[in-house]
Amino acid sequence: MTKEYDLVVLGGGTGGYVAAIRAAQLGMQVAIVEANKLGGTCLHRGCIPSKALLRSAEVFKQSKEAKEFGVDVKDVTLNFSAVQKRKNGIVNTLHQGVQGLMKKGKIDVFEGFGRILGPSIFSPMPGTISIEYANGDENTMIVPKNVLIATGSKPRTLPGLEIDGKYVLTSDEALEMNELPHSIIIVGGGVIGIEWASMLADFGVEVTVLEYLDQILPTEDEAIAREAKRLLKKKGVKIHTGAKVISDSLKTGETVEIKAEMKKGEKIFQAEKMLVSVGREANSDNIGLQNTDIQTEKGYIQTNEFYQTKESHIYAIGDVIGGMQLAHVASHEGIIAVEHMANQNPTPLDYTKIASCIYSNPEAASVGLTEKQALEQGYEIKVGKFSFKAIGKALVHGDSDGFVKIIADKKTEDILGIHMIGPHVTDMISEAGLAMVLDATPWEIAGTVHPHPSLSEIMGEAALAVDGNQIHG
Ligand code: NAD
Numbered sequence: 001m002t003k004e005y006d007l008v009v010l011g012g013g014t015g016g017y018v019a020a021i022r023a024a025q026l027g028m029q030v031a032i033v034e035a036n037k038l039g040g041t042c043l044h045r046g047c048i049p050s051k052a053l054l055r056s057a058e059v060f061k062q063s064k065e066a067k068e069f070g071v072d073v074k075d076v077t078l079n080f081s082a083v084q085k086r087k088n089g090i091v092n093t094l095h096q097g098v099q100g101l102m103k104k105g106k107i108d109v110f111e112g113f114g115r116i117l118g119p120s121i122f123s124p125m126p127g128t129i130s131i132e133y134a135n136g137d138e139n140t141m142i143v144p145k146n147v148l149i150a151t152g153s154k155p156r157t158l159p160g161l162e163i164d165g166k167y168v169l170t171s172d173e174a175l176e177m178n179e180l181p182h183s184i185i186i187v188g189g190g191v192i193g194i195e196w197a198s199m200l201a202d203f204g205v206e207v208t209v210l211e212y213l214d215q216i217l218p219t220e221d222e223a224i225a226r227e228a229k230r231l232l233k234k235k236g237v238k239i240h241t242g243a244k245v246i247s248d249s250l251k252t253g254e255t256v257e258i259k260a261e262m263k264k265g266e267k268i269f270q271a272e273k274m275l276v277s278v279g280r281e282a283n284s285d286n287i288g289l290q291n292t293d294i295q296t297e298k299g300y301i302q303t304n305e306f307y308q309t310k311e312s313h314i315y316a317i318g319d320v321i322g323g324m325q326l327a328h329v330a331s332h333e334g335i336i337a338v339e340h341m342a343n344q345n346p347t348p349l350d351y352t353k354i355a356s357c358i359y360s361n362p363e364a365a366s367v368g369l370t371e372k373q374a375l376e377q378g379y380e381i382k383v384g385k386f387s388f389k390a391i392g393k394a395l396v397h398g399d400s401d402g403f404v405k406i407i408a409d410k411k412t413e414d415i416l417g418i419h420m421i422g423p424h425v426t427d428m429i430s431e432a433g434l435a436m437v438l439d440a441t442p443w444e445i446a447g448t449v450h451p452h453p454s455l456s457e458i459m460g461e462a463a464l465a466v467d468g469n470q471i472h473g
Contacts, residue, residue, distance in 0.1 A: 003031070003108075003140075003141075003142045003143070004029075004142070004143045004144070005028075005029050005030060005031045005108075005142060005143070005144045005145070006023070006028035006029045006030065006144065006145050006146065007020070007023045007028050007029075007030045007031070007144055007145070007146045007147070007148060007338070007341065008030075008031045008032075008033060008114070008129050008142055008144035008146075008147050008148070009023075009030065009031070009032045009033070009147075009148045009150055010033050010114045010116075010129070010147065010148065010149050010150060010151055010287060011032075011033075011034065011035075011040065011114075011149065011150035011151040011152055011283075011318075011320075012032045012033075012034035012037075012038040012039070012040060012098075012109065012150075013039065013040020013041055013042060013043075013150060013152050013318065013327075013330065014039070014040060014042040014043070014318075014327040014328075014330050014331050015040075015150040015152070015317045015318030015319075015327075015330030015331055015333060015334045016032060016034075016040065016148065016150030016317075016318070016334065017032060017038060017039070017040075017098055017101070017102070018330075018331035018334050018335065019148055019150060019317065019331070019334025019335060019337060019338045020032050020102070020105065020107045021101060021105050021107070022334065022335045022338045022339065023338045023341070023342070024105035024106060024107055025105070026338065026339070026342045026344070027342075028338075028341075028342065030105070030107045030108070031107065031108040031109070031110060031142055031144070032102070032107060032108070032109050032110070033110045033112060033113075033114030033129065033131050033142075034109060034110070034111055034112075035111075035112065035113040035114070035134075037095060038095065038098045038099060038102065038109060039091075039094065039095050039098045040152055041152050041153070041319070042327040043091060043094055043095060043098070044091060044095075045171070045172050045175060046171070046327070047327055048090060048091055048094060049087050049088075049090075049091055049175050050171065050175065050195060050196075050199075050359070051359050052086060052087035052090050052091075053083065053087055053175070053199055054195065054198070054199045054359050054360075054361070056083040056086065056087070056203075057198075057199040057200075057202035057203045057361070058202060058361055060076065060078055060202060060203060060204075061202040061361070063076045064076050065398075068398060069398060078180075078203060078204070080177075080178075080179055080180055080203075081178065084176075084177075084178070087175075110131045110140060110142070111133070111134075112131040112132055112133040112134065112137075112140070113131065113132045113133075113134075114129050114130070114131050114287065115129065115130050115131075115132070115286070115287055115288040116128075116129060116147060116149075116287060116288035116289065116291055116292060116314070117129065117130055117141075117288060117291055118291055118292070127143055127144065127145075127147075127313070128141050128142070128143050129141070129142050129143075129144060129147065130288075145313065146313050146314070146315065146341045147313065147314045147315070148307075148314075148315045148316070148317065148334065148337055148338070149284075149287065149301060149309075149314065149315070149316040149317075149320055150316070150317050150318045150320065150330065150334060151282075151283040151284065151287055151318075151320045152283050152318055152319045152320055152330075153280040153281055153282050153283055153319035153320065153325060154172075154280060154281060154283055155170035155171060155172060155276070155277070155279075155280055155281075156278060156279050156280055156281040157170065157276050157278065158187070158245065158247040158276065158278060159247055159248070160247035160248035160249075160250055161187070161245075161247045161250055161274075161276050162250075163276065164252065166252075167252040167255075167256045167272075167273055167274060168250070168252065168256065168273075168274045168276060169273060169274065169275050169276070170275070170276055170277070171192050171196065171275070171277060174196065174275050180200070180203055180204070180205055181205060181271070181272035181273040182205065182206060182272050183205060183206035183207070183208070183270075183271040183272050183273075184200055184205055184206070184207055184208070184271050184272065184273045184274065184275055185208050185210060185256060185258060185269050185270075185271040185273075185274045185275070186207060186208065186209045186210070186274075186275045186277060187210050187245050187258075187274060187275070187276050187277065187278060188210075188211065188212075188276065188277040188278040188279070189209045189210070189211030189213075189216035189217065189239065189241070190211075190216075190217065190218065190219075190277060190278075190279065191217065191356075191358050192277035193209055193211070193216075193275070193277040194209070194216060194217055194228065194232070194358060194360050195358060195359055195360050196275055196277065197209050197232060197237050197239075197360070198232060198235075198237070198360035198361050199360075199361075201232070201235045201236055201237045202235065202361060206236070206238075206271070207236070207237045207238065208237075208238040208239075208240070208269055208271060209232075209237060209238070209239045209240065210240050210243040210245055210258075210260050210269065211239070211240065211241045211242075211243060212242075212243065212244055212245070212278075213241065213242070214241050214242050215241060216228060216229055216232075216239060216241060217358065217364070219356075220358075220364060220366060220370065220419065221366060221370040221371055221372070221405065221417070221419040222370070222371065222372060223371070223385075223403075223405060223419070224364050224366065224405070224419050224420075224421050227362075227401075227402060227403070227421050228358075228360065228362070228364055228421060229241075231362055231401055231402075231421075232360070240260070240262065240267075242262065242263050243260040243261070243262055243267075244260060244261040244262075245258060245259075245260045246258070246259045246260060246261060246266070250274075255270050255271060255272055256270065256271055256272070256273060256274040257269070257270045258274065280319060280325060281298075281299055282296070282298075282299040282300045282301070282319065282320045282321075282322065283319075283320055284296055284299050284300070284301055284320055285299070289301070292309070292310075292311050292314060293309075293310040293311055294309040294310055294311055294314060294316075295309070295310055297322075298322075300320065300321055300322035301316040301320055301321050302321075303315065303316050303317075303321055305348040305349075306336060306337060306340040306346070306348065307321070307333055307336065307337040307340070308337075308340070313341075315337040315340075315341065316337075317330055317333035317334045317337050318330030318333060318334070321333075323351065324351060324354060324356065326354075326356055328354070329349075329351075329354055332349055332354075333349065336348065336349060350437075352368055352369070352436075353367060353368065353433060353436040353437050354367065354433070355367040355429040355430065355432065355433040357425075357426035357429060358426075359426060362399070362401055362402050362421055362422050362423065362425075363420075363421070363422070363423070363424065363425045363426045364419075364420065364421040364425060365419075365420045365421075365425045365426050365428070365429035365432075366417065366418065366419040366420065366429070367417065367418050367429060367432050367433050367436055368407070368415065368416055368417030368418060368432075368436055369407065369416045369417040370407075370417060370419070371383065371405075371407055371417070373417070374407050374409075374416045374417060379409050379410075379416060380409070380410040380411060381407050381408065381409065381410060381416065382407075382408050382410050382466050382467070383405060383406070383407050383408075383466065384405070384406045384408070384442060384462045384463060384464065384465030384466030384467070384470070385403055385404070385405045385406075385462060385465060386403060386404055386458050386461040386462040386465050386470055386473055387400075387402070387403045387473065388400045388401065388402050388403060388422045388423065388455075388458060390461070390472040390473045391453075391455060391457055391458050391461075391472075392452070392453040392457075393453040393454050393455050393457070394422070394423055394455060394458075396453065397423055397455070399422070399423040400422075400423075401421075401422060402420070402421040402422025402423070402425070403420070403421060403422065403458075403462075404418070404419070404420045404422075404425075404428075404458045404459060404461075404462040405418070405419045405420070405462065406418050406442055406445075406462045406463055406465070406466055407419075408441070408442050408466050413441040413442065413443065414439065414441070415432075415435060415436055415440065415441065415442060415445075418432035418435070418436070418462075420432070420458075422455075422458075423455060424455055428455060428456055428458075428459065431445075431456065431459055432459070442463040442464075442466040442467070443463070445459055445460065445463035446460050446463035446464045446469075448460065461473065
């Protein structure tokens with residue numbers, strides 16, 4: 001069977017399915033080829049399930065601390081299978097939602113593994129996609145005018161740290177745990193490592209983080225990473241930075257044991273399980289790139305600003321092209337790619353104005369340059385910082401740790417970066433993102449009347465603090 005399409009999307013994750021919907025809106029005949037489940041990593045193995053677990057951990061912790069609010073709660077216990085059931089329910093609801101959207105957009109979904117067979121003089125039919133089905137059914141061939149590769153990424157590990165799914169896990173396996181371990185070593189203190197450290201500590205697990213660099217959350221502003229470390233330590237997480245894990249020293253049995261080279265010599269760490277969160281790698285193997293002129297670097301597909309590869313009708317977006325490996329980035333890249341195919345003249349993304357979020361407790365979020373990056377790029381800066389301690393709503397909320405930091409260019413007043421740690425900052429960062437997209441100055445943020453009492457007042461105060469004019473601090 002051979003079918004023809006205007007667009008075939010390889011990978012039905014957040015990047016791929018959003019692109020497919022936009023293409024259908026633009027009148028294209030679209031198909032998605034998905035090897036697992038529509039919704040991809042974000043919906044099934046990433047953002048959504050992990051945030052559902054984080055929320056349960058937060059409720060568990062808050063229930064234990066309810067006395068502070070004058071609420072006596074007796075015998076707070078955790079029913080982890082109910083936690084998992086809730087998580088799976090949320091994922092299933094959203095999965096059905098995505099399937100419904102495909103039907104609405106009349107997008108054909110092929111549940112199999114897609115490969116590009118061309119263009120190449122060796123391919124049987126230039127531009128053809130073959131689909132291999134897990135149940136051994138015969139290959140289907142589809143012929144698209146355009147292809148969008150949105151195959152995402154998978155967790156990477158270190159040589160010697162074999163993921164056995166029992167003792168040594170990535171976030172993929174950790175999400176499916178039936179019960180919580182008493183203790184865990186987390187290798188890698190980046191976004192995944194810190195979200196899991198926070199969640200597991202709130203669930204009552206003994207957590208040790210081993211981070212290779214001198215700073216956890218190395219891509220965040222130093223002040224944010226320092227505050228995150230302080231607050232995680234306060235909840236009992238043991239954090240070792242500058243810890244070079246000797247991966248071939250791994251021993252598994254009753255427990256997991258690993259050595260790490262520390263500043264003061266080697267140290268042995270032991271726990272019931274280990275989570276490896278040292279980054280992700282592109283899913284670009286085995287999808288037929290060898291049949292094309294598409295170029296990769298360390299597995300990541302190279303594209304131009306409209307996500308076109310060296311084959312002008314084959315585009316690639318999302319984690320498989322590297323850069324900011326975030327669901328919201330992938331979906332915006334997908335929309336731009338599809339609009340470019342449809343000659344809609346889209347504006348390229350400005351990656352310096354895209355917010356990123358860490359859903360630990362406390363949350364952290366940022367957009368733009370860190371203080372260090374701004375100085376390295378030669379800017380003369382001024383910095384406004386304001387603490388949640390002086391925000392009434394934060395005290396009412398019972399969570400006043402953290403702050404907002406705004407970095408501005410002394411000469412032009414342009415905002416260079418906004419960094420936050422504290423309650424609900426993953427929601428509040430959107431104001432910062434919008435301010436940057438609209439080229440607002442701190443003065444304009446401060447002049448925006450923020451409702452009282454609200455957590456968002458901290459934005460106005462931090463903006464005033466850029467020139468030392470904050471009211472409550
Ligand atoms: P990451 O790159 O954020 O962090 C990996 C960490 O591991 C780094 O701090 C690195 O220094 C450390 N590391 C590397 N080798 C090590 C070693 N040998 N020993 C000890 N530490 C080592 O990667 P991640 O946390 O695995 O996340 C992967 C991707 O998924 C990231 O791009 C992230 O942005 C994305 N993600 C985003 C969210 C979110 O938006 N909230 C959540 C989860 C994941």
